[in-house]
Structure formats: C-alpha cells, structure tokens
Amino acid sequence: MDAIALENVSKSYDSVTAVSGVNLRIRQGAVLGLLGPNGAGKTTTIRMIMNILVPDEGSILVLGEPVSDKTRDSIGYLPEERGLYPRMQVRSLIVFFAALHGLSEAEADRRAREWLDRFELSEWSEKKMNELSKGMQQKVQFIIAVLHRPPIVILDEPFSGLDPVNAATVKDIMLEMREQGSTIILSTHRMEQVEKMCDSICLINHGRSVLDGDLRAIKHSYGKNTVDIEFTGPDGFLTNPAIASVNRFATGVEAKLKPGADAQEILKAAVESGAQIMRFELLEPSLNEIFIEKTSHA
C-alpha cells in the first residue's frame, strides 16, 4: 500500500490552473523530495493531500483511504510560512496542537517536555512565543509537526533559518522517523539536501509533474555527462566545443558535456591551456542541474 497516491489530480482557481493531471505515488517509509520552482503548484498539492483544498478532478488516497478530516490526523505538517500564536506559552502551545491532533493532554504534555528537552528549549517552555528567537520558534514548529507521531510528515523547507547544530538535530530526527517507518515529504529548493535525504523525487512545473521516480535511477538515466573541475589559471578551455554548458563556482566549474563528447579531450585542452587542475571528476548530473534543465525548457 502506498502512503499517498495521487491520480490525475487537477485544481484551478478561477481561471488559473494550479495543478493539472498530477500523478504521484509515495511508498510507505520513503523520503520524497517534492521539488519545483516557486508557484509550480507544490503548496496546492500539499493542501489537497491535507484535505484543506478539494481537487476539481482526480483522486487522492492517504494510507489507502480517500482523503478526509480523519486522514488529515495521520499527517504532520511544517508549513513554509512560519508563525504561531505569539502570546501563548511555548509548552501550552505545543500541547494545544498535539491535542488537536488527537493526543490526550497528559500525553501531549509528557511528549512536549521530552521534545523541548531534546531541542534544548526546556528553560523556554514557560516563555511566550514572541520572546523566542526565530530559530527557536522554528524548532517549536517542527516539534508541533512531529509530536503526535504521524505516519506521514510533510516538511516545507525544514532547515531554513536553523544553525548547523539544530539543522543536524532535525536531520537526525528525520532519519529516525524514516527508520521507524514514517513517510516523509520534503519540499525544498535546496537540492543538495534532497540528494542527501531523499530516495525519490517528484518535480512539479507549471502544475504538472515533469519528473518523478527513484532519485538514483533518474540520475543514472542521465549517464555520466558532467565533469566537475577544480582549477586555477586561464579558463579559455571552457569554450571547447565538447562542452554544452558551464556552471561556475568559487573554486571551479561544473561543465555539462554534449552527447557523445569525450571528457578526455577537455582534460587535455585544459592542461595545454596552462590551467592548474586540482580535481577532474566525471559525474552523473547534479539534481540542481536536472532541476534547471527540466524547469527552464518547459
């Protein structure tokens, strides 16, 4: 059984089509990266999965059941737009939302203390939300999304605004939840996070899913058509006809090869031009590159 199954789902507002014929299956226990440019229809898709919006067409199953107010309780949601009642005390706020998700207040309180402790927020638990820093508020919001141990968690940009230590804690918790069998949907623009965390992806553009499936398989299908070059010195060799496009970084470039091009030719040309090569690696394309290719053509 799939955790979530969308079949031919469409949704329009007045004359604007937000989502059009999206098909998506998420296996239980998977971590799915939900990708797409701004305004592609990700939030609308998420809201339909949560039964906040009703699709005009198509069907949505959550854990095998048609979406309803009941299936919504099996989903934890961290929205991209952060914010909670500013004048409520941290722990009572967490308990309030956990109770809304069906926990008894005693159980909610017990778990709230546990989680606040884990995020080193215990001493803030009696403080009001608006006395917390942005990062702390974000942690509280994350706790609210996962406290009722939902089988499905939807996290929209979970790492934004977190320092590396807290980001690592959130990442560990996500991996833990996956081990316990939770299904995670990670919606983000940070491709390197998707590459590290996700088993599969779904790329939405202009309301359609343009790419979905297993992340390894997708990358593999592109073949090793990218070279990652770290170098100093002249960069004239980058105009080599075998190179289709170049993505520049501080220490080097990521160059995409034309079909059938030989990477050795480029290495030779680089050395001859007098560039100092520190690293030259033939790779599958990065997700970043796939994203740009898929979304800029459409």
Next chain:
Amino acid sequence: MRKIWLIIKREYVTRVKTKGFVIGTLIVPLMGIGFTALVIFLVGHQSNQSLRFAIVDNAGGIAPVVVGGLDMKLPSGQPTFVVTETIDRPQSPGAVQDGLRAKVISGALDAYLLIPKDLSQPAELHTKNPGNYALFGPLTAALDQALVEVRLNARGIHVDDVRDIVRGADLQIIKVSKQGESVEKGQTMGVAVAIVILLYLSLLMYGIITMRSVLEEKTTRTMEVLISAVHPFELLAGKILGVAAVAFTQFFIWSLSLALLATYGAALSAMAGTGATLASIHIPAGLLAAAGVYFFGGYFLYSAMFAAVGAACSNEQDAAQLQWIAMAPLVFTMLIYSMVLNDPSSRASVILSEIPFFSPLLMPLRISLQTPPAWQIALSIGLLFVSIVAVIYCSAKVYRVGILMYGKRPTLPEMVRWLRYS
C-alpha cells in the same frame, strides 16, 4: 466536537487571561460603582445646604411675595432658601449693596437679590457661585410669580391668591401594562435607549474581537498550522463560541456588579437622603432575559460576518476598510431606532423588528417599551435563528477560502464568488 471544544477552550483561556479583559471586566464596574457612590454622596451633600441670601427691594412690596414663593424644603427638612433680611427701598442703595457684598465675600451670605426700581429692568442675583443652576430655577419662578401678583394688584384686579390662578397645569404620565400602572418619570425611555446602546456597543465590540482574532491567526501565519489539524468550520465555530463564552463571563460579572450597585446604591442614596433615584429604575427580569437572548442571537449573526471579513483580509488596514460589510446593518439600526422608540407598535416598527439584522436591537427595544404580542417575538427569534444558520453557512465558505488567501484585499463581488468554490 472534541476539536471545537479545544479551540473554544484556548480562545477563552487566552482571552480571559489578558490584561484588557481584567481591566474591562473588573475595573470598569468598580469605577462605575465608585463614581455612582461619589455622585450620590456629592449630590446629597450639596443639596443639604440652604441658600442664604438677602433681598434688596428697590421697587417695594415685592420681597415678601418672593419669600412666600420660596417655601421648598431640602430632603433633610431644612428650607432650601433662607432669606436673612429684606431691605425695602433703601435710602442709599449703594452703601447697602457694599455691605451685602462684603457679607457674601466673608461667607456670611451666599447671595443677595437686587430687585430694580423699574420692574421692566432685570433683577440681579449677586453670588459667589453662579453655577448653581438647580437653585436659580425656583428663584426665577418665585420672582416671576411675585411680579405678576404685584402687577395684577396695581391694575386693581383683586386676587386673593394669585398663585392659584397662574399655576400651570401638570401632566403626569402613567404607564399602563399587564403588570399594572406605574407613574412614568422617563425611566421607560431611559431603559429602552440604554438597552439599544448597550446591545449595539456589545455586538460591535465582540464582533470586532472575533474579527481581530481571526485576523491575528492569519497575519501570524498560525492559520497554516491550524488548518493542518482542524477543519475550517470547526475553527470558525470554536472561535465564535469561544468569544461568546468570554462575552458571557463578562456580562455575568457585570450584571452581578449591577445587582450589587442597585442594592448598595439604593442604600447609599437612602443614607444620603436623596430619595432613591436608582431604586426607582426597575428593570424587569423578562426584559433582561430577552436582551440576553437577542444579544447572543445577534452576536452569532454578526460575529460570523466579522469572522469572514477577518479571514478575507491579510492585515489590519484592509480589515478596517472591509468591516463596513458587517457593520452596516448595525449602524443602520442605530439610525432608525428612534422611529421604533416613538411608535413601537406602528407597522414599520413591527416589520423592522422582525428583520433578523435589526431584530437583535429593535425587538428588545420594543419589549422594553410595550410588550409586543408573543407571536411577534417568537417569529423574530425564529427568523433570527434561520438567518444565523444561513449567515454562518456563507461566512464559513468565505472563511474557508479567505484563510488561504494572502495579498490583495478582496472586493465584495470576489467574496461572493468564493461562496461557489467547492
């Protein structure tokens, strides 16, 4: 149901715990009691003082008639006016006046009255306290009467008691109701107007509280998390009921303090000897119950609209611009209520008080003036109930769409279009 209950609880607890609630609920009535006690005390104290004054009668023969007309008494039994001396046609008016002025300044006298030689000229009251209007009325009347009497005598008209002849007619108003008859001193009108104004202010205040509460959830983006846990209708219902519970608490505390005020105030005014002005205002329990029923009916009707407005807006400014949608019927009621006040059983009054948006104010008004037939009350409550259901249904639709919309303030036609969204 459990979720609605949780939302009611949160709304209630966080609202009742605010400083604003404590101030509004406890301190306002305390201040009311304090001020009333102070006023009663001061009025009682002040009216216990007789006005001591002298009369300088330059015309002659008028002073005794004036004195005869000033026989009213203070509640304490003391005369209101004490004429210490009358000086009939003094030889040297200037010197006499100087002497009296000195007495007024020293406090031996409160005032002196100067009756001119030529009676077509105005009389003069010289006093240190020219603001004491309560005493000037009777004094003017007595002077008036004295002049009429003297002039009639001068024309040779023999009148034994001129006062009897010139005394005006009094009209006493007696209110007839099923409970019997009671002398009307303006209290019916006063209570009626007070009820309309209180209901208007309360509906407006709690409506706006509901609107702001919805708006806060939106502007702080708490809404995003809320709708991931509850259905928008549960959220709306919980919000409206939660604020209603706050209103109920507040009214309960207020009516309790009002009851205290009535008892305590009456005792206080009796002590001060001012004749119990507060106790004479009798508010029937039936009227209070009706006001309660219509308040909560009106509250559900209006707060649902205010909530929809709050949901449709993304910031306070937009909400301030759009809240006329919910306020307009209330304000309109305030413009027409005097029509009902003047003639509570006219056809227009009956029809207006049946219309759901107006009935929460106008029906209690009619009830307080003269009890309308039971079927009219029943019909208006029925209509009110039906429209509450309809308005909440529509508001919930606007609310459902609105809470997800950010950015541009919607227009009324756009909000109407939201009603058709699935």
